[in-house]
Amino acid sequence: MNPFGFVPLILAFPILGLLTNLVFGRKLGEKWIGIFACGAAALSFGVAVGTLATLLNIPEGGEVMLWERLRIGVFEIPIALKVDALATTMMLVVTGVGTLIHIYAVGYMHGDPRFARFFIYLNLFLVAMLVLVLADNYLLLFVGWELVGLCSYLLIGFWFEDLKNADAACKAFIVNRVGDFAFILGVILIFVTFGSLRYDEVFSQAGELFRAGAPVVTLVTLLLFIGATGKSAQIPLFVWLPDAMAGPTPVSALIHAATMVTAGVYMIARSEALYNLAPFTQSLVAAIGAVTALFAATIAVAQWDMKKVMAYSTISQLGYMIAAAGLGGYVAGIFHLITHAFFKALLFLSAGSVMHGCGNEGDMRNLGGLRRAMPTTFKVFVIGGFGLAGVPIFAGFWSKDAILGGAFEAFRETGTASWGLYVWLLLSASALLTALYVGRQMFLTFGGAPRTPAAEHARETGWAIGLPLLVLAGFAALAGFVGVPEEFPLLGPLLGDNWLLRFVGEQYGEAPLNFGVMGFSVALALAGWGLAWLLYGRRPLAAGQPDPLVAALGPIHTLLKNKYYGDELYAKVIVRPVVATATWVYTALDRAAIDGLLHGIGRTALRLAEATRAFDRIVVNGGVDSMTERMKRFSREFRMIQTGRLQDYLILMLASAAVFGIVLYLFTR
Amino acid sequence: MIPLAYPILLSALLFTTGVVGVLIRRNAIMMFMCVELMLNAANILFVAFARAFGQLDGQVFVFFSITVAAAEVAVGLALIVTIFRTRHSIEVDDLCELQR
Numbered sequence: 001m002n003p004f005g006f007v008p009l010i011l012a013f014p015i016l017g018l019l020t021n022l023v024f025g026r027k028l029g030e031k032w033i034g035i036f037a038c039g040a041a042a043l044s045f046g047v048a049v050g051t052l053a054t055l056l057n058i059p060e061g062g063e064v065m066l067w068e069r070l071r072i073g074v075f076e077i078p079i080a081l082k083v084d085a086l087a088t089t090m091m092l093v094v095t096g097v098g099t100l101i102h103i104y105a106v107g108y109m110h111g112d113p114r115f116a117r118f119f120i121y122l123n124l125f126l127v128a129m130l131v132l133v134l135a136d137n138y139l140l141l142f143v144g145w146e147l148v149g150l151c152s153y154l155l156i157g158f159w160f161e162d163l164k165n166a167d168a169a170c171k172a173f174i175v176n177r178v179g180d181f182a183f184i185l186g187v188i189l190i191f192v193t194f195g196s197l198r199y200d201e202v203f204s205q206a207g208e209l210f211r212a213g214a215p216v217v218t219l220v221t222l223l224l225f226i227g228a229t230g231k232s233a234q235i236p237l238f239v240w241l242p243d244a245m246a247g248p249t250p251v252s253a254l255i256h257a258a259t260m261v262t263a264g265v266y267m268i269a270r271s272e273a274l275y276n277l278a279p280f281t282q283s284l285v286a287a288i289g290a291v292t293a294l295f296a297a298t299i300a301v302a303q304w305d306m307k308k309v310m311a312y313s314t315i316s317q318l319g320y321m322i323a324a325a326g327l328g329g330y331v332a333g334i335f336h337l338i339t340h341a342f343f344k345a346l347l348f349l350s351a352g353s354v355m356h357g358c359g360n361e362g363d364m365r366n367l368g369g370l371r372r373a374m375p376t377t378f379k380v381f382v383i384g385g386f387g388l389a390g391v392p393i394f395a396g397f398w399s400k401d402a403i404l405g406g407a408f409e410a411f412r413e414t415g416t417a418s419w420g421l422y423v424w425l426l427l428s429a430s431a432l433l434t435a436l437y438v439g440r441q442m443f444l445t446f447g448g449a450p451r452t453p454a455a456e457h458a459r460e461t462g463w464a465i466g467l468p469l470l471v472l473a474g475f476a477a478l479a480g481f482v483g484v485p486e487e488f489p490l491l492g493p494l495l496g497d498n499w500l501l502r503f504v505g506e507q508y509g510e511a512p513l514n515f516g517v518m519g520f521s522v523a524l525a526l527a528g529w530g531l532a533w534l535l536y537g538r539r540p541l542a543a544g545q546p547d548p549l550v551a552a553l554g555p556i557h558t559l560l561k562n563k564y565y566g567d568e569l570y571a572k573v574i575v576r577p578v579v580a581t582a583t584w585v586y587t588a589l590d591r592a593a594i595d596g597l598l599h600g601i602g603r604t605a606l607r608l609a610e611a612t613r614a615f616d617r618i619v620v621n622g623g624v625d626s627m628t629e630r631m632k633r634f635s636r637e638f639r640m641i642q643t644g645r646l647q648d649y650l651i652l653m654l655a656s657a658a659v660f661g662i663v664l665y666l667f668t669r
Numbered sequence: 670m671i672p673l674a675y676p677i678l679l680s681a682l683l684f685t686t687g688v689v690g691v692l693i694r695r696n697a698i699m700m701f702m703c704v705e706l707m708l709n710a711a712n713i714l715f716v717a718f719a720r721a722f723g724q725l726d727g728q729v730f731v732f733f734s735i736t737v738a739a740a741e742v743a744v745g746l747a748l749i750v751t752i753f754r755t756r757h758s759i760e761v762d763d764l765c766e767l768q769r
Contacts (some may be wrong), residue, residue, distance in 0.1 A: 644765030647692055647699075654688065 003054050004062040010091065011130055013040045024291030025116030034106035037119035041102045041126060043094035051088050061085065063136060067503045070523030071145055077197055082136035082497015084284045089334060090133035090266055093341045096475075097258045100468035104349055105250035106212060107464025110355060118158060118248070129259050133266060137197040138187045141267065142652035145183065145231065148260045149176050155255060156247040166244035167568055175240040186223030193220065203273035212277050221274050221281040225288075228264030232318045245307040252307060257314045257348050258341035265321040265337050269330045276328065283419055285324030290407075290426035293319030295564070296621045297433035301440065302549065302560035306362045309441050313388065314344055320403050323423055329406035336399035343476035346469065347438075350381040353447060353465050357458040364441065368541065373458040376466055378446045380473040382405055385442050387476040389435035390525040391623040397525075398480035401518050408517045416651050424517075431521055435528025440536050440549075448540025468480040472585035508546055561664040676717035681723050684710035697759040701742075708738050 017040025021033055028036070038142050061084030069329050070079050102122060109118050132144025157169030187197065192208075193216050194202045210217050228234070244256045255261070268285065268295060275282055293316045300312035324333035357374055371378040387396040404427055404601035411420030450456040460466070461646055468475060533550045550557045559565070641652070684707055690703030712731045719727025753759050 646761040646764070647695075650692055654692070 014045040041099040045326040048091040053627035081134040086269030102466040107499040155251040156212040165246040168243040172240040242311040244633025257344040270303035289323030290423040297430040318365040324403040332402035340397035346384035346472040364444040366452040371446040439532025443536035451543040
C-alpha cells in the first residue's frame with residue numbers, strides 16, 4: 001500500500017470544482033460558485049497538509065503511478081507524481097496561498113458578469129500548477145508549464161473587452177513562447193542524451209556519464225534556463241510581467257507574484273543535479289538573476305501605478321531567487337520563494353483592496369491618507385512591506401538574508417573579487433532600493449492627506465477581502481521562522497533546528513550564516529526605508545506636486561520611469577524586423593508567388609471551362625436543339641390534317657377505303 | 670324477271686348519293702339520312718342476290734339489318750337532339766372542341 005496513494009486527490013478536487021462550475025455555473029449563484037471553487041482549493045490544501053504529515057514519517061518521499069505506459073509513437077514514458085520535500089513545499093504554498101486568494105476573489109469579483117468563468121480558470125490554474133510541481137518527469141513538467149501559461153493568458157485577458165488587456169495577454173503568451181521553445185528543445189535534448197525524461201533516471205545518469213562542464217549538460221541547462229527566464233520574467237524575457245497586471249488583482253497576486261512565476265526557480269531547483277554539473281550556466285544564472293534584481297528594482301522606484309510597482313518588485317525578487325539558485329543556494333532560493341509568495345500576495349491583495357475601495361484608482365498620485373479610511377489594509381500592507389524590505393523578524397528578512405549570505409559565502413570561498421562579489425553587491429544594492437520603493441509606496445498611498453475625492457471617500461472592504469489579508473499578514477510576519485538558522489541568538493534555540501533546512505535541505509546543501517552580512521543588509525533595508533521617509537514621509541506629497549525623486553535624479557528618473565525604454569527597444573530590434581519580415585513574406589511570397597501561382601491555376605481552369613462550355617453550347621446543345629426544332633417543324637405541318645371537321649375525316653376515310661379497295665382488286669386476281 | 674344488273678345499278682346509285690350527301694351536307698340530320706340511304710343500298714343488294722341465287726339467307730339478313738338500323742336511328746337522333754339542346758346548332762363544323 002502506497003502511503004502517498006491519496007496525493008492525486010490534490011488534483012481531483014480542483015478538477016471537480018472547475019467541472020461543477022463549468023456545468024452548473026450559469027445556474028448557481030455567486031455564493032455557490034464561490035463555495036465550490038474555494039472548497040475545492042481548501043480541500044487541496046488539506047491534501048497538501050496530509051502529504052506533509054505523511055512525509056514527516058517517510059522523509060525519503062515516494063511516487064504515485066498514474067499511467068504506467070504513456071506511448072506517443074516510439075516514445076514511451078510512465079507518468080507518475082513525485083512526492084518529496086520540494087514538491088510538498090510547493091504544494092503547500094500553491095494550495096495555501098491559492099485558497100486564500102480564491103476567498104479574496106469571491107469578494108473582489110463580486111458582480112462580474114463572468115464570475116463563474118473566473119473561478120473555472122482559477123481552479124484550472126491550481127490543477128496546472130500542481131501538475132507542474134508534482135511531475136516526476138520533464139514531459140509532465142512541461143505539460144504543467146504550458147497549462148499555467150495558458151491560464152495566465154486567459155486570466156490576464158479576462159476583461160478582454162478592453163483591447164489593452166487582450167494585447168497584454170497576447171504579449172505574455174508570445175514572450176513566453178520564446179522561452180518555452182527553448183525549454184522544449186532542452187527537454188528533447190535530455191531525452192536524446194539520457195534516453196529518459198524521468199528525474200530519477202536523468203539525474204542518476206548525469207552524474208555517471210558526464211563530468212562538470214560537459215558541453216551537452218551546459219547546453220541542456222542553458223536551454224532550460226531560457227525557459228525559466230520566460231516563465232519567471234528574467235532579463236531578457238521580463239517584458240510581459242508588468243503588462244500582465246492588466247488582469248484582475250487576485251490573478252496578479254496568485255499567478256504573477258506567488259506561484260506561476262516561481263516555476264522557473266522551482267524547475268532549476270528540481271534540476272539541481274544538472275545545474276551542478278554546468279558551472280558556466282550556474283554563473284550565468286546567478287548573473288542574470290542579480291542584474292534583473294537590481295534592474296527591476298530601479299524601475300520600481302519610478303513607477304506611479306501601485307500594481308506596476310509590485311510587478312517590478314516581483315521581477316526583482318524573482319531575480320533574487322534565480323541568483324540564489326545560480327549560486328547553488330537552492331534552499332535559500334526556495335525559502336525566498338515561500339516567503340515571497342506570502343508577502344507579495346499580501347501586498348498585491350492589499351493594493352487590490354485599495355483599488356477596490358477607491359473606485360479602481362491605482363495611481364499613487366491620486367491616493368494618499370488611506371491609513372484612516374482603510375486601517376486594516378494599512379496594517380497588513382505595512383506588514384507585507386516590512387516583509388518585502390527585509391526588516392528583521394519579518395519573513396523576507398530571513399530568506400533574503402539567506403540569499404545574501406550565500407552570495408557572500410560564494411565570494412569568500414573563491415577568495416578573489418570573483419562574480420560572487422558582484423552578485424552580492426548587486427543584490428545588496430537592490431535590497432536598498434527594495435526598501436526605498438516599498439516605503440515610497442506606503443507613504444504615498446497611506447500617509448499624508450487624500451489627494452483626490454476618490455481617496456477621500458475610500459472605505460474598508462468586506463470580510464471576503466479582509467480575511468485573506470489578515471491570514472496572509474500572519475504568514476508574511478511569521479513564515480520566516482521555518483528557516484531561522486540554528487546559530488541565530490535567542491530565536492534559533494527557541495525554535496529548535498532550522499526546520500526548512502532539515503526538510504528541504506536533505507536534497508540540497510546548507511545555507512551559511514554570516515552576522516556581518518546580516519547586519520549590513522538590515523542596515524541597507526533601514527537606510528532604504530529611511531530614505532523613503534525622508535523623501536515622502538516627512539513632508540507628504542500634496543495634490544499636484546511633482547515627485548521629489550524627479551528633481552533628485554533628473555534625466556535618470558525619466559529613464560527609469562520609461563523602464564529603460566525596454567519595450568521600445570524590443571519594438572525596434574525584434575518586433576519591427578519580425579513585422580517587416582512578415583510583411584515581406586506576405587507581399588513577396590504569399591501575394592506574389594503563392595497567390596500568383598494559385599491565380600494562374602485558377603485562370604487556366606477558367607479558360608478550360610470556357611472552352612468546354614463553348615463545345616457544350618455549339619455541339620451538344622446545337623445538335624439536340626436542331627433535332628427538336630426539326631421535329632417541331634415537321635409536327636407543325638403534319639398537324640394540319642387534324643382539322644376537327646367531320647367531313648374531312650370522312651373524306652380521308654373514303655379515300656383510304658377506295659385505295660384499299662383498288663389495291664385489293666388489283667392484287668387478289 | 671328483271672335482270673340482276675338493274676338492282677345492282679340502283680344500289681350503286683343510292684350508295685353514291687348517300688356518300689356524296691354525307692360528304693357535302695353540314696346538317697347532322699341530313700348526314701344521318703344519307704347514312705340510312707347507304708344502308709338501304711346494301712339492303713337492296715342483299716335482297717337482289719338472294720332472289721337471283723334462290724336462297725333465303727340474304728332476305729333474313731335484311732330483317733336484322735333493318736332492326737339494327739332502327740335502333741341506330743333511335744340512338745343517333747337522341748344524340749342529335751341532345752347536342753341541339755346544349756349548343757342550339759347541329760352544324761357538324763361547330764362540333765370541333767377536341768381539335769382545339
